[in-house]
Amino acid sequence: MALQTPIPALFSDQLRELLPTEAEALLASLDEEASVSVRLNRRKTETPPASLPIGEAVPWAKPVGFYLDGRPAFAADPLWHAGVYYVQEASSMLLRLVAPLLGEEPLRALDLCAAPGGKSTLLVDLLPEGSTLVSNELIRSRAQILAENIQKWGGVHSVVTSTEPQRLGRLRGQFDFILVDAPCSGEGMFRKEEEARRQWTPGLVESCARQQREILDDIWPALAPGGLMVYSTCTFNRQEDEDMLTYLVEELGAESVALPELPEPITPSTLSSYPCYRMMPHRLRGEGLFMAVVRKPDAEIGSARSKPTRSKSKPNPKLPQEVLRWLTPELRVDVTLQSLPDGTLTAIPSALYSIVEALQGAKIPILTSGIPLAEVKGRDFLPLPALALSVGLDDEAFPRAELTQEEAIRYLAREAVTLSADTPRGLVLVTYEGYPLGFAKHLGNRTNNLYPQAWRIRHPELLLSGLDVKE
Numbered sequence: 381m382a383l384q385t386p387i388p389a390l391f392s393d394q395l396r397e398l399l400p401t402e403a404e405a406l407l408a409s410l411d412e413e414a415s416v417s418v419r420l421n422r423r424k425t426e427t428p429p430a431s432l433p434i435g436e437a438v439p440w441a442k443p444v445g446f447y448l449d450g451r452p453a454f455a456a457d458p459l460w461h462a463g464v465y466y467v468q469e470a471s472s473m474l475l476r477l478v479a480p481l482l483g484e485e486p487l488r489a490l491d492l493c494a495a496p497g498g499k500s501t502l503l504v505d506l507l508p509e510g511s512t513l514v515s516n517e518l519i520r521s522r523a524q525i526l527a528e529n530i531q532k533w534g535g536v537h538s539v540v541t542s543t544e545p546q547r548l549g550r551l552r553g554q555f556d557f558i559l560v561d562a563p564c565s566g567e568g569m570f571r572k573e574e575e576a577r578r579q580w581t582p583g584l585v586e587s588c589a590r591q592q593r594e595i596l597d598d599i600w601p602a603l604a605p606g607g608l609m610v611y612s613t614c615t616f617n618r619q620e621d622e623d624m625l626t627y628l629v630e631e632l633g634a635e636s637v638a639l640p641e642l643p644e645p646i647t648p649s650t651l652s653s654y655p656c657y658r659m660m661p662h663r664l665r666g667e668g669l670f671m672a673v674v675r676k677p678d679a680e681i682g683s684a685r686s687k688p689t690r691s692k693s694k695p696n697p698k699l700p701q702e703v704l705r706w707l708t709p710e711l712r713v714d715v716t717l718q719s720l721p722d723g724t725l726t727a728i729p730s731a732l733y734s735i736v737e738a739l740q741g742a743k744i745p746i747l748t749s750g751i752p753l754a755e756v757k758g759r760d761f762l763p764l765p766a767l768a769l770s771v772g773l774d775d776e777a778f779p780r781a782e783l784t785q786e787e788a789i790r791y792l793a794r795e796a797v798t799l800s801a802d803t804p805r806g807l808v809l810v811t812y813e814g815y816p817l818g819f820a821k822h823l824g825n826r827t828n829n830l831y832p833q834a835w836r837i838r839h840p841e842l843l844l845s846g847l848d849v850k851e
């Protein structure tokens with residue numbers, strides 16, 4: 381449906397000046413219907429779910445990215461809640477083009493502006509095997525959503541933090557790869573969001589550019605010599621795009637890096653002498669995205685990686701076997717258990733340990749790390765919901781109870797569930813089409829629903845009646 385708010389006239393004028401040959405086509409495309417696309421979680425599935433109206437493959441995101449023929453009610457699809465796919469705008473999937481630059485060695489990566497998690501979940505799949513990813517979001521309420529999405533995606537080498545760029549910047553040389561998907565004036569959202577059209581002013585562009593420079597200044601010290609930084613926005617103006625790349629190169633001493641392989645509709649921006657890329661909605665099926673890659677020179681003076689400070693929290697010396705056997709055999713011998721102040725145990729794989737220690741040492745708030753394993757209840761351990769969705773869960777650890785779609789929606793709404801009489805008593809992994817959704821405790825005559833309050837679906841009746849409700 382076309383949006384009510386007109387495109388700001390000043391924006392159109394500036395665009396005509398900036399891109400005289402393309403502005404009209406670009407402006408016309410902003411009044412067209414946006415396409416809907418999803419990216420599959422390759423650790424959970426290889427084939428697109430039958431629940432989705434799968435259309436063409438997204439050319440730059442094969443074999444995991446697909447356009448949909450229409451917009452289904454995602455909230456009514458238990459597979460969406462199970463982290464089997466992520467609803468992601470197709471041009472954001474262009475981040476996959478950096479893959480050939482990443483090499484094969486494990487990297488320590490940071491996604492600085494990460495909520496709600498589209499590019500972080502993509503990075504979990506894109507980074508070389510054994511890499512670690514810190515996904516950070518400044519705004520706490522958005523960071524909670526990010527943590528939920530990261531947990532549902534199920535990777536074992538992720539950490540979610542919520543702090544300002546300056547504090548992460550103090551971890552000097554700690555990261556080999558940093559993504560700055562910067563807060564921006566959002567001109568690329570003009571097709572989808574009334575709010576983006578309403579909020580836009582030339583002053584907003586200026587203040588965003590100022591903030592982006594500050595963010596880059598703050599986080600640059602955290603990039604290791606030789607490390608890569610990707611800078612991206614979803615806006616079209618030069619100040620927040622090409623000018624910011626110029627700032628990185630000419631003020632911060634970065635080397636610009638060209639993408640080695642460009643799929644058909646993507647060409648380098650003509651507005652910079654340094655290589656960078658504009659994805660434009662009139663040239664490809666997707667919204668606007670600007671992307672540039674830079675490298676920190678190897679021999680930068682004084683930027684050697686700072687030693688991680690030792691944290692006060694001690695790994696639990698006695699590893700409770702009962703809890704460890706919930707993990708895959710490879711992880712059982714690889715993880716350290718940490719007791720957290722909220723009375724839960726989390727399993728930190730060895731690859732993640734030093735970065736978690738460095739974050740804890742710097743007193744950076746961590747929302748989730750590794751595999752959240754169990755809540756300690758006296759002498760008992762109750763498995764945490766994130767464990768059900770983690771690829772680190774051992775397939776044999778719990779008996780399973782398969783639900784229908786209606787039962788699954790009711791389970792996800794934390795309503796009472798009735799499991800079949802032959803379900804074993806005790807902890808049960810609840811599944812839909814074989815994909816884990818969470819845990820329940822089966823007591824014989826009734827079942828306790830252990831789905832977390834914070835993740836629960838709020839309008840199950842409406843969803844079951846076929847209405848699309850935004851959860």
Ligand SMILES: C[S@@+](CC[C@H](N)C(=O)[O-])C[C@H]1O[C@@H](n2cnc3c(N)ncnc32)[C@H](O)[C@@H]1O
Binds near residue numbers: 472545562
């Ligand atoms: C473009 S969005 C990120 C989208 C995300 N990368 C994804 O793919 O799902 C930018 C994010 O930066 C956050 N942000 C806002 N102000 C910030 C600041 N001063 N420093 C760092 N991040 C900020 C916003 O809350 C927002 O979540």
